[in-house]
Amino acid sequence: MKANIFYLSFILMVFIMSCNEESNQLQVEVYETSAGGNKLSKVEPFLKPNENDLVVIKLLPDEEFQTITGFGGSFTESSAYLLNKLSEENRNKVLEAYFGDEGARYSLTRTHISSCDFSLNNYTYAPVEGDLELEHFSIKEDMDDLVPMIKDAMKISNDGFKIISSPWTAPPWMKDNKHWVGGKLLPEFYGTFALFFTKYLDAYKAEGIDIWGLTPVNEPHGNGNNWESMHFSPEEMTDFVQNHLGPKLEAEGKGGVNILGYDQNRAGIKEWVDVMFKNEASSKYYAGTAIHWYESTFDFFPEQLQYGHNKAPDKYLIQTEACVDSEVPKWKDDAWYWRKEATDWGWDWAPEEQKHLHPKYAPVNRYARDIIGCLNNWVDGWVDWNMVLDKQGGPNWFENWCVAPVIVDPINDDVYFTPIYYTLSHFSKYIRPGAVIIGLENSDDSLMVTAARNPDGSIAVIVFNQDNKEKHLSLAFGDKSKYVTISSQAIQTIIIPA
Secondary structure, three states: OOOHHHHHHHHHHHHHHHHHHHEEEOOEEEEEEOOOOOOOOEEEEOOOOHHEEEEEEEEEEEEEEOOOOOEEEOOOHHHHHHHHHHHHHHHHHHHHHHHOOOOOOOOOEEEEEEOOOOOOOOOOOOOOOOOOOOOOOOOHHHOOOOOHHHHHHHOOOOOOOOOEEOOOOOOOHHEEEEOOOOOEEEEHHHHHHHHHHHHHHHHHHOOOOOOOOEEEOOOOOOOOOOOOOOOOOHHHHEEEEEEHHHHHHHHHHOOOOOEEEEEHHHHHHHHHHHOOOOOHHHOOOOEEEEEOOOOOOOOOHHHHHHHHHOOOOOOOEEEOOOOEOOOHHHHHHHOHOOOOOOOOOOHHHHOHHHHHHOOOOOOHHHHHHHHHHOOOOOOOEEEEOOOOOOOOOOOOOOOEEEEOEEEOOOOOOOOEEEEOOOOOHHHHHOOOOOOOHHHHHHHOOEEEEEEEEEEOOOOOEEEEEEOOOOEEEEEEEOOOOEOOOOOOOOEEEEEEEE
């Protein structure tokens, strides 16, 4: 009898301990992309590992930072043209993968105004020289490919997405050198170029496409006199925005369109925001700052990002362009995207004192490291470059080959979703517009981590392990915790439901 009572008491004690341990467990869902083959795959958290082997990540939800605007990629003529070369089934497959509820759910995008390097040729919406009232303005060049791609994406996206539009240059006849490449906008055409933007907004509006944001020009430092470009100094761009573009948009009832200044590499933020946000008058029409990542293959420039935020803490700070550049895509070779073999323009062209910023790199590492670094330093939006390219890394009229998250072979009607696609999806799919970045403590400096609380109350924790060994995590949130193992060379999204 005593033995039976002891046995029942033991069973009861074990049950109570088990219930207590279960009540202290976080409920989580874990999704992983890894060099080992996971592709946004749902994985199971692991049992408690050795205490001496734990990386402790403690979430601090009371520490709140920036509100997220969105994540996504860019509509280019090259991408749209390629989609139209695919079968209807594969074209829809790609658009669903980017904008569908089961896909990456892109929420912030970009497109070009007139042509860019990832166009089939040079073109402008205002080709008639001396047409100061832009009576011959037309977006007909966009109607075959670009506009249909955007409209079809809009039909697929249930939550919708924002679009930032950027010209690579003004019409050449408005510039001092009369060329597509380089040169400056002549002051006598500042008013006409402001009108150019309103004509563009109206033309796209007529097609049912609302533009959320504008940049006055892509890469105002120029691009080495290669493809479409136009130079602005910080003072010249601010003069154009303060005295022409901003007032013109306001007068036309388009004051809600967000003007983002700069739009080039983040290492140069300081000289630009010092001018853009010098005083109330200079700041009035700027909604924020746009930046690119091309200054380095590994450094995300946290000090510069912090400076840009502190100069205008109530303005947007959005990464508007990034890609694996100067590379031909590796067709269906997932392993390449995890190896340090890629190079960029700086590998060949950077001056000697900047060479150290451009070593070989693994494409996945560059994306994951940069996005997490940006989110941990006040960036509220992150936009990739081309959504779709071909096996050559084009089409591109300048033959400036690059890599996109989705590579297609239009001749054989074949589609390849690279590891970059899945890496981007870890952010765009699970950190939604309106989410707030929250604080955290991380006991392993080699492990990159960021966290966001979504509008629905769920929390997304993104972890990137670039080491060649798996790591065991203890994720703590309030009085609850969960043990999770992340594979070697892997990125994880851990979702804590509301």
